[in-house]
Structure formats: C-alpha cells, structure tokens
Amino acid sequence: MATVHVTIPSPLQSYTGRRDVDAEGSTVDEVLRHLDCRHPGLRFRMVDEADQLRPHMRLFIGQQELHDLDTPLAPGATLHIIQALSGG
Amino acid sequence: MTRKPFKTSRPATRTGLLVATRKGAFILKDDGRRRSWTQSAPLYLGQVVHHVVQDPRDPRILLMSVRTGHLGPTLLRSSDRGRSWTESRQPPAFPKAAAGGKQHVLDHTFWLTPGHADERGVWYAGASPQGLFRSEDGGDSWQSVRGLNEHPEYSDWMGAVPNGTPDGPKLHSVLVDPRDRNHLYVAMSSGGVHESLDRGETWHPLVKGLEVVEQFDPSLLYMHDPHCLRYSPSNPDRLYQQNHCGIYRLDRPGTQWTRIGMAMPRSIGDIGFPMVVHPRDDRMAWVFPMDGSGVWPRTSPGGKPAAYVTRNAGRSWQRQAKGLPDKQAWWTVKRQAMTADEGTPLGLYLGTTSGEIWASRDEGANWRCIARHLPEIYALEPARF
Numbered sequence: 001m002a003t004v005h006v007t008i009p010s011p012l013q014s015y016t017g018r019r020d021v022d023a024e025g026s027t028v029d030e031v032l033r034h035l036d037c038r039h040p041g042l043r044f045r046m047v048d049e050a051d052q053l054r055p056h057m058r059l060f061i062g063q064q065e066l067h068d069l070d071t072p073l074a075p076g077a078t079l080h081i082i083q084a085l086s087g088g
Numbered sequence: 089m090t091r092k093p094f095k096t097s098r099p100a101t102r103t104g105l106l107v108a109t110r111k112g113a114f115i116l117k118d119d120g121r122r123r124s125w126t127q128s129a130p131l132y133l134g135q136v137v138h139h140v141v142q143d144p145r146d147p148r149i150l151l152m153s154v155r156t157g158h159l160g161p162t163l164l165r166s167s168d169r170g171r172s173w174t175e176s177r178q179p180p181a182f183p184k185a186a187a188g189g190k191q192h193v194l195d196h197t198f199w200l201t202p203g204h205a206d207e208r209g210v211w212y213a214g215a216s217p218q219g220l221f222r223s224e225d226g227g228d229s230w231q232s233v234r235g236l237n238e239h240p241e242y243s244d245w246m247g248a249v250p251n252g253t254p255d256g257p258k259l260h261s262v263l264v265d266p267r268d269r270n271h272l273y274v275a276m277s278s279g280g281v282h283e284s285l286d287r288g289e290t291w292h293p294l295v296k297g298l299e300v301v302e303q304f305d306p307s308l309l310y311m312h313d314p315h316c317l318r319y320s321p322s323n324p325d326r327l328y329q330q331n332h333c334g335i336y337r338l339d340r341p342g343t344q345w346t347r348i349g350m351a352m353p354r355s356i357g358d359i360g361f362p363m364v365v366h367p368r369d370d371r372m373a374w375v376f377p378m379d380g381s382g383v384w385p386r387t388s389p390g391g392k393p394a395a396y397v398t399r400n401a402g403r404s405w406q407r408q409a410k411g412l413p414d415k416q417a418w419w420t421v422k423r424q425a426m427t428a429d430e431g432t433p434l435g436l437y438l439g440t441t442s443g444e445i446w447a448s449r450d451e452g453a454n455w456r457c458i459a460r461h462l463p464e465i466y467a468l469e470p471a472r473f
Contacts, residue, residue: 009158011156011158040175041162044179046159046160048160049181049193050191057158
C-alpha cells in the first residue's frame with residue numbers, strides 16, 4: 001500500500017490534530033477510508049451516504065482538481081483537501 | 089443535651105437553558121430563582137447547531153446536533169453536563185439504498201428526543217431531509233428506523249426535496265408516549281403527522297381535519313406542513329399543533345383535528361412556528377404568532393411580538409406582551425425556540441432569529457430579555473444543573 005501526504009483544512013484538524021498527515025492508499029477513496037480509521041468520523045464530514053464528496057469540499061493534486069474518489073494516487077503524492085470559499 | 093441541627097447538603101437545582109444557534113451553542117444557568125442568568129462562552133463556535141437536549145433520565149448526558157457550512161452532519165455527546173464533548177461513533181446516516189432505489193443523503197439532524205423513561209440510553213433523532221433514527225446506547229451509535237425511512241409510501245408522504253421548507257424538509261416533534269414506549273408520534277414538514285404503535289415498525293397518518301394551502305388536496309400527505317406538535321405530560325392523549333395552516337388540537341383516541349386557532353384575534357391570525365403546552369395542565373398552551381400574509385414575512389405581526397395563551401384548550405386566547413418590544417421588532421421565533429421549564433409558576437422562554445432570549449417567570453404575564461447579541465437562535469431547551 002502506497003503512502004501519500006495529505007493536507008487537512010482547518011475545519012477537519014479537530015480530527016487529525018495537525019495540518020499535514022500521511023495516509024495509505026492507492027486511490028482517493030482508499031486514502032480517505034484509511035484516514036477515517038485513524039481519525040473516526042472524518043470521512044462522513046467530507047463524503048455523504050451516496051459516496052459523493054460534499055458540496056463544499058474540494059480535492060487537489062497540485063493544481064489539478066479531482067472529482068472522482070476512484071482517482072488513482074501515485075506513491076508520495078500530496079493530496080490537498082480544501083474547503084471551498086462559500087457562505088457568509 | 090442539646091443536639092446540633094443536622095446539616096444537610098442538598099444540592100441546589102439551577103435552571104438552565106440549552107441554546108442552539110446558527111453559529112454555535114450556549115448554556116445559560118440561573119441563580120436558582122430564575123432572576124439572573126449567567127451565559128457560557130460559545131460551544132463549537134461557528135458550527136451550525138440545530139438542537140441541544142439534556143437526558144431527563146441522567147441529567148449529566150447532553151446531546152448536540154452539529155454541522156458546518158462545509159462539513160457534513162454529526163452528533164456530539166457530553167456526559168458531564170456540557171463541560172466536555174465527544175463525537176458519536178456512528179452518527180445518524182441513511183443506509184445504502186437497494187439497487188435501483190433512491191439514496192437519501194442526510195443534510196443535518198434537526199431534532200433530538202430522549203426515549204421512554206424506562207429505556208435508558210434510547211434516543212430518537214429527526215432529520216433533514218425527513219428521516220427517523222434511534223440510538224440505544226445513549227447517542228453513541230444510531231440506526232435508521234426502517235419502518236419509516238424505507239416505508240413504501242415515503243416519496244408520497246414527503247414529496248420532492250425542493251418542495252420542502254426553506255431550511256430543508258425535516259422530521260421533527262418526535263413524541264414518545266410516557267405510558268407506552270412503543271407509542272410514537274412524529275411530524276414532518278412536509279409529510280404530516282404520523283403515529284406508530286409498535287416502536288416505529290409501522291406508521292399511519294393522523295391528518296384528518298388539518299387544512300393545507302388553499303386549492304390543494306388535503307388527502308395528499310406531502311401538502312401537509314405541521315410546524316410543531318406537542319402533548320401535555322399530564323395528559324398525553326391531548327395533542328396540540330401549530331401548523332402552517334393554523335393551530336389545532338386533537339384528543340385521542342379521536343382522529344379528527346379541531347382548528348382551535350379560529351378563536352385567535354383575526355388581526356393576528358393563527359400562523360406561527362412554536363407550540364408550548366403546560367406540563368401540569370393540559371388546558372394551557374402557548375403560541376407565538378407570526379405574519380403569514382402575502383409573501384409570508386414570518387415576523388411578528390406588525391412588528392409587535394406577543395405570545396398568546398389559552399387556558400381552556402383553545403376556546404379562547406389571551407395576548408401576553410408585557411415587557412416585549414411594543415413596536416419595530418421584526419424577529420421570528422422558530423419552531424424549537426420556545427420552551428418551558430418545570431417551575432411553579434411555569435417559566436417560559438423564547439429565542440429569536442435576532443439572537444435574543446426572552447424569559448417569563450410567571451407563565452407569560454411578564455417578559456424580560458435575559459440574553460442578547462447571540463447568533464440566530466434555532467432552538468431552546470430547558471435543563472437542570
């Protein structure tokens with residue numbers, strides 16, 4: 001299982017305790033499930049019952065936005081979890 | 089020999105208010121006489137808090153429903169009267185739909201109700217969109233009440249999500265009969281009032297006599313919009329309801345609602361969100377009317393907020409506005425934001441969309457503001473500390 005780096009936005013740092021964490025998985029979905037095992041509850045705040053990313057969550061590798069949780073991730077990649085600018 | 093007076097250490101009971109707001113939760117505690125109040129720092133500042141409720145079977149336990157603008161919904165649990173909180177291990181979530189079925193997605197948990205007094209650890213949660221969940225371990229894990237959430241007529245009852253109320257369609261007013269743990273009522277906006285006699289396995293609607301928006305067919309359950317359903321603990325067979333289309337009463341085992349709001353002053357009308365029933369007198373109930381004319385401003389009629397009380401089960405209503413602003417007050421009291429304590433005389437409380445809490449120590453005769461400058465208030469619940 002490959003290790004990737006994940007940057008966590010501030011609303012989710014109450015789960016991880018820090019911004020930068022490592023997680024294992026070869027797809028986005030596997031990485032999020034691995035994170036949820038270590039930080040229970042985190043995934044459901046990001047992904048709904050239909051396995052859809054919640055409306056204001058965004059995922060990036062570099063400058064490329066990911067829309068599919070089945071997107072493969074290369075070992076050593078950095079997955080950025082971003083909260084979209086919205087609300088008031 | 090003289091004996092020293094026996095020194096008792098009976099703890100004083102303080103009345104509390106659990107305040108859920110659009111930007112966090114707050115706890116208010118009184119001085120033991122409901123005269124002065126202290127306010128906590130915000131809890132979970134920035135989180136959208138829909139309901140905070142104390143467990144009457146174990147007052148150390150509190151549950152809080154939260155989400156944020158970005159993050160999905162979850163529940164928090166305290167076992168030390170709100171000093172510390174932990175997240176539910178398995179918060180409410182709709183189960184995976186069967187192949188070809190519609191997958192429901194929980195937006196937030198809107199309503200929390202402790203289970204029957206004999207069922208310690210049991211809680212019910214009403215959701216947006218409409219859904220009912222039960223916990224049997226004090227709120228740590230939650231299961232879908234399949235008899236309702238997977239009812240074959242679910243779509244016919246609820247209608248389409250975009251047709252729901254402005255803050256999303258919701259299941260609310262979960263009532264557990266204090267005489268029978270298997271006897272439940274729920275209300276849905278939209279979807280009507282429903283009853284279960286078998287702890288949620290099967291349900292039947294209770295909407296006879298309820299009006300719906302003009303020109304529509306009241307036999308269509310998704311046209312029904314009960315705003316708040318309550319019973320008096322002194323007589324659980326007497327139900328009161330503030331509906332989108334008036335104020336109603338139902339005396340079981342009857343099934344025909346009576347529109348008791350027709351006795352309200354015509355200039356005020358009988359539209360509103362909350363409903364409060366006296367815990368010891370089933371003839372007494374309060375509403376807080378709002379403007380349901382034209383485009384439905386949902387503010388106090390004429391900018392003059394007032395509670396209305398009935399002392400005869402809805403045959404007549406009296407205005408209670410002493411102490412409340414007498415003009416230019418354009419706020420709303422949402423369906424969970426008016427409540428009562430158990431004191432004698434009864435204490436009444438209301439929270440406004442403008443972030444004020446108003447309290448009455450004398451059953452609504454006099455009101456005074458006990459907190460202001462809070463975020464928009466979604467819910468108020470009494471508590472004991």
